[in-house]
Amino acid sequence: MATRIVEPEAGPRSKRAAILAAAVDCFGETSFEATKWSTVAERVGIGQTALYHYFESKTHCLLTIMRLELQRSHDKFTEATEDVTDPTEALRAAIRAAYDVSDHEVLQMRILHNHMDLLSGPRKSKREEAERVEARKLVQLVERDWMNLLVRGMSMGVFPLRDAQLLGASVLGLIVSVWRWYRPSGPTPLSEIGELIEGACVRMVAT
Amino acid sequence: MATRIVEPEAGPRSKRAAILAAAVDCFGETSFEATKWSTVAERVGIGQTALYHYFESKTHCLLTIMRLELQRSHDKFTEATEDVTDPTEALRAAIRAAYDVSDHEVLQMRILHNHMDLLSGPRKSKREEAERVEARKLVQLVERDWMNLLVRGMSMGVFPLRDAQLLGASVLGLIVSVWRWYRPSGPTPLSEIGELIEGACVRMVAT
DNA sequence: GATCAACCTGAGTTCAGTTCAATTCGGTGA
DNA sequence: TCACCGAATTGAACTGAACTCAGGTTGATC
Structure with a gap:
């Protein structure tokens, strides 16, 4: 499918x-x-x-960039977590993977999250709409990636029981919020940001 | 000033x-x-x-909406926290205030956070630039609001010591991430979302 | 060296945002 | 009562960036 x-x-x-x-x-x-x-x-x-x-249009190009970035994010999540059985370690691995990116990928993240709203409404042209639909699917896939991770931890008794969908969306929201303000030229290195967020997420989920 | x-x-x-x-x-x-x-x-x-x-332009109108919303957010934060001495309670109060909004204000939040990137670059026309500069100031004010709250909690020994600026940005990022997907017509009531986020933030900051 | 598809172009169209010159509206003071 | 003035409004014209079109190049393949 x-x-x-x-x-x-x-x-x-x-x-x-x-x-x-x-x-x-x-x-x-x-x-x-x-x-x-x-x-x-x-x-x-x-x-x-x-x-x-x-490309059919400027927007079609944008949507393509967004889809490719989503595909990359999903693939990287999968790759980082597939061999990790302990839920807390899997969570940590996923977050580290999320911030293990090149400068070019930082730009793609920025573009993606600055135009998420494009994915809600339908598009007029065929190819744009195809990209949009595919991107939306990938968004849901990524959301499910994170939710499943939480569900697994909860059912194993490692994470306290909470609304996994809502909590997953929150974790994801927290992680990607960085791309709105982070600049490689800025004062704080990405590694430091990643570590703080990693700690924050673990506390949020596992406490 | x-x-x-x-x-x-x-x-x-x-x-x-x-x-x-x-x-x-x-x-x-x-x-x-x-x-x-x-x-x-x-x-x-x-x-x-x-x-x-x-309005000088469509964008000028947008920037005005954004500035007004930022002003509202800052005022509401101040009002909600000024009489609360206990840092954890102040944090909770601030978050509850953040989600105590009308449907119209939900739209304003959505507009604001979907166009934050507008505030980074300078504008060509005078009045647009004035609004932009003012909005940027307010963004920094709001960021400082949250950071100060954390600093206070840390110096009182209630919150563990961490990079308050980064953690503040994270808390704020988590809170506002909701406005990207929340719809009043959706399945989850805002009160429920607010409670989950409130818990998550307290764990993030106070654990 | 003919053919075909991929690739590219200059000239022209469209359309939303914007400007401009001119007009109406409604309150104020003589 | 009426002349006046600035706020508010308008229709017609302009702008510029996205896009279309009708055709021209290139180069791999037979």
Whole structure:
């Protein structure tokens, strides 16, 4: 059932990847609304209209970036937790994985969480809507990832019983809230932030 | 120093308040980007161009809504905590106050937190920039509100010593993360959400 | 070296946001 | 009572960034 969108296979002279990378830089640093679509084209070294060979619209590109980031987040969660049986350790591993990211991925996170509201309403065009629907599915997947982790801990008696859905959403909300203000150039290194959040989440869930 | 922007005094036939109310409804339900500025005008019952008598631009209106909401949040925090000496009780009171809001205020929260990124970059026009600067000040004020609460608890020995700035930002992030997904029509009543978050924050801070 | 699809372009269209010049409204003071 | 003034409003025109279209290149494959 959970069918991934097939990434258009890269013809050897495809600039899709380059466009996505440039768009992440622009949208992440300047904001989606404020960056001109034509600026992205310039950076890649093609005319504005060539963009429409790869993406149906500026928004379609944004939605693609968001979906890819969600896919990455989900995969990383799975990878980090699959071999960890102890729930508290799994929680810690998941959080450490969440903050083990490159600068480029930080931008993707920022873009994703600054435009979550895009995922609620339907889109007019086909391909945009496809990306949106897929992204929404992934959001729910990620939410379930965290909830399941809590449910497991609760049923094993390691975590006190609480509304796992609500608590999961809270943990997730706490973790991703960092991406709204964190800047790699800022005073606090990400590792330090991660450690504080890790502690906070464990107290929140396991106390 | 902290000089509030003087609200343009309402001439008796001013439609400013009506425009703000309509804009909150539109921006909150349909999203800022997707609602046409002219739709707001329609709702109020005036021509599109009349809007420019009150606001310099669509964005200027948005920034005003955001500033007003921030002002409200700060005032409410102060009011809820000023008479409470016990830090844990003050924390609880602040959180309860944060979730003691009308449906209209829920929309304002949603709008505010969906467009926080607007506050980082400077604006081109004067009045927009004034609102932006004022809003940023208020953001820092609110952040300091929470941080000070934690600092007080820590120095009184009630809360374990931790990075109060980071922890404050986290608490705040957790609390406001709710506004991204909460809908008054949803299955979980706000009171229940508030209670869970209240517990979570106390564990996070006081354990 | 013909063919075909992927890739690209310049010129032109659209549309929401915005500007402008001109007009109406309603309270105030002579 | 009426002239006046600023607040409030308007229709018509402008702007600029997203997007469309009709066609042109490129280069891998046969």
